[in-house]
């Protein structure tokens with residue numbers, strides 16, 4: 001027998017160990033209601049893998065299948081059932097000739113145990129072993145009364161399951177289900193992988209470009225590093241040498257300047273000395289001049305006395321004889337001639353002196369008027385600067401003339417809380433970049449910095465309440481710096497004309513660093529507008545740029561520039577005022593020097609005017625004397641010529657001697673005065689020469705000072721450049737100059753410089769570079785390749801599953817159709833045997849869809865015209881179902897069938913037909929039949945009677961037919977005897 005034995009213990013009502021031995025084809029199980037017959041079926045299904053407590057007619061828990069005890073028996077802790085199969089026909093796919101399957105369950109810990117041939121295993125192993133045999137918890141092996149009665153009323157689709165089971169396609173269906181599930185999962189995985197691949201593909205292209213760019217950058221940078229070190233070393237060396245030359249030059253210039261200062265001082269002293277000496281000479285000349293005037297007056301007096309004397313002589317002569325008179329005239333003529341000649345010479349000398357004085361005076365006047373013009377000019381400039389100073393001072397006193405709000409808040413600062421100040425007061429730009437910072441700040445220079453937002457709100461309320469104007473407030477608590485990116489810094493520092501980032505050009509209390517960095521942190525300062533345009537281009541028009549002249553290239557490229565009436569703003573005013581004060585000081589020095597010179601010139605002019613007047617007076621005096629002498633000489637000459645002889649002598653020798661002495665003195669004084677004048681002129685010339693030298697030296701010193709200043713500017717520039725280069729060595733290459741020197745290569749520096757510039761250009765042209773791009777690209781590419789191969793694997797797996805499903809579908813269609821036809825072939829004969837005539841036929845509801853079609857059955861019992869199965873009686877429906885069941889058993893041999901009261905609904909005649917037909921299968925299948933019907937019992941080879949005594953425990957014993965009928969019929973009385 002296929003099922004050789006069942007061993008049960010503790011299973012449901014079989015509390016004690018019960019062994020059912022099967023030795024014949026048809027074994028009947030009989031017994032009264034509730035004695036435990038169906039528990040045997042349950043035991044078989046339980047071992048074959050049933051997990052549903054409902055289907056096992058157990059309670060809510062599987063442990064309810066363990067014997068629960070009764071009034072007289074205690075519950076047991078373990079349920080254990082073993083099925084022993086004969087496998088000599090190898091119904092099980094196993095080399096063993098006997099298969100023993102055991103399932104047990106312990107109540108204590110709900111622990112389940114599964115065994116095949118006593119070897120522990122999993123439930124799945126049992127299901128797998130059983131699946132291909134046609135046995136199984138849902139198989140056709142176990143048919144209950146319920147199965148039979150529901151067959152006719154079932155939907156065609158439900159009915160189909162029976163045929164699937166018969167055709168053995170259930171396992172394919174299950175496998176297909178698993179495959180479909182797998183396919184779904186594979187497709188889901190594929191979709192997921194595809195989504196990731198799509199996403200990665202989207203990243204891959206730009207990343208490839210970035211990686212290429214970064215590699216290019218690394219290449220350029222690598223080359224740059226190789227040659228730029230040498231270039232930097234060369235630049236530093238050159239700059240160093242230049243600086244040394246410059247310092248030497250500056251030292252010499254400063255030394256010369258100092259020595260010129262000393263010379264100038266000496267010259268000034270000399271000029272001072274000379275001026276006092278000239279003053280003394282002037283006084284000497286004046287004294288001599290006075291003496292001269294006195295002498296001249298005395299001389300004139302003597303002259304007058306002489307004239308009087310001569311008149312007296314003339315009178316005497318008129319009294320004397322003619323000879324005497326002649327001699328007298330002759331003598332007078334000689335005197336007159338002498339005097340005439342003498343006065344003439346004097347007159348001419350005086351005239352020449354006067355003319356010389358005139359010329360000198362005119363020269364001085366010209367110089368004077370030129371000097372006056374220069375002084376006026378200097379005065380105008382001074383006044384102009386002084387005016388500018390006043391205006392600037394006024395503006396500084398009222399810096400927010402046009403910002404009413406700022407004015408109001410500043411005025412009320414003491415009564416408001418947390419007013420830190422106006423941006424223009426808090427930030428102080430350096431001289432050079434003041435205009436640039438002013439432009440960079442724009443209107444924000446009038447923003448008022450407050451400690452926090454509450455302070456700003458309070459100030460705004462104050463302005464509103466007092467209608468004090470509007471103002472913008474910048475609370476420190478929300479103020480955050482804005483900075484350029486590292487890339488922008490690098491590009492900016494390499495751009496021609498780069499000065500600095502604006503926040504580095506202004507100083508402030510560290511408290512306001514955030515304000516400074518917020519307003520100026522991302523503004524770039526460049527020297528000229530051309531360079532600013534270039535810088536903007538290189539920075540992709542993303543940065544605001546200002547020039548030293550205050551022009552702006554805004555982010556985006558728009559430009560602001562030009563010049564208004566005033567360039568001043570509070571931010572530049574302080575510096576402007578300092579510059580104006582310096583200019584005023586310089587102009588003051590210049591103006592007072594010019595005024596000194598003017599005073600000197602005026603003094604000289606006055607002196608010369610005086611001298612000139614004096615000379616003119618003298619000339620007039622001497623001219624009159626000269627004219628008198630001339631006339632006298634002419635008259636005497638005429639008179640004498642009338643005498644042939646000389647007349648009496650009338651003379652005053654003493655007067656003549658006095659006069660001649662006087663004349664000699666006057667001549668002496670004249671000579672002295674002339675000498676002094678010449679000396680004075682020499683001194684003047686000398687002073688002028690010295691002043692010329694002073695002017696020359698001053699000019700030279702001013703030029704030298706300018707050169708020194710320029711040299712110092714150059715020096716600062718070189719030092720800054722040097723610092724820059726050293727910083728670059730340090731930051732870009734982490735090298736000291738000394739180490740870099742040791743790394744310097746022997747290359748052509750000029751060509752290298754060109755190359756460095758070109759490389760910088762190329763690097764700039766690359767724009768922003770992501771240095772991690774190559775690594776990121778590699779990683780993502782690797783991931784992409786991996787996922788692509790995953791995708792291929794999944795596609796192949798999917799294709800394999802689809803192919804397997806296709807094959808399974810094909811097998812199922814074939815097997816199902818074959819089995820369906822076979823059953824159909826059997827059905828008519830079985831039906832006729834069961835109904836004693838008539839006919840029956842199975843049909844597919846949708847023959848086109850064999851895999852899903854429902855199954856209908858057309859039946860026509862003998863003598864009836866009704867075909868609709870629903871309209872038949874319960875017994876007829878059961879007989880139809882049994883006919884189909886038998887047809888199936890005909891078409892497909894089952895190794896084991898368990899019928900649980902399947903014939904319960906049949907009448908006696910039909911039970912007999914049923915039982916008779918059962919014997920058709922003898923030798924082919926093993927039957928275990930649970931029954932109450934004697935007709936069926938008669939056909940059984942062996943009969944087991946199941947009884948249950950008061951203790952609620954099922955007992956089993958082999959019985960004879962007679963006993964079996966008794967047991968069944970004596971259900972109401974006591975069971976077996």
Ligand SMILES: Nc1ncnc2c1ncn2[C@@H]1O[C@H](COP(=O)(O)OP(=O)(O)OP(=O)(O)O)[C@@H](O)[C@H]1O
Nearest residue numbers: 012013033034035036037038039064065066067068
């Ligand atoms: N865990 C259990 N412990 C003890 N007895 C149990 C347990 N489970 C079920 N039983 C008993 O098993 C009996 C039911 O057995 P079963 O359904 O096999 O009877 P039957 O012989 O098939 O009856 P019928 O002829 O009416 O179908 C009941 O008396 C029930 O109390």
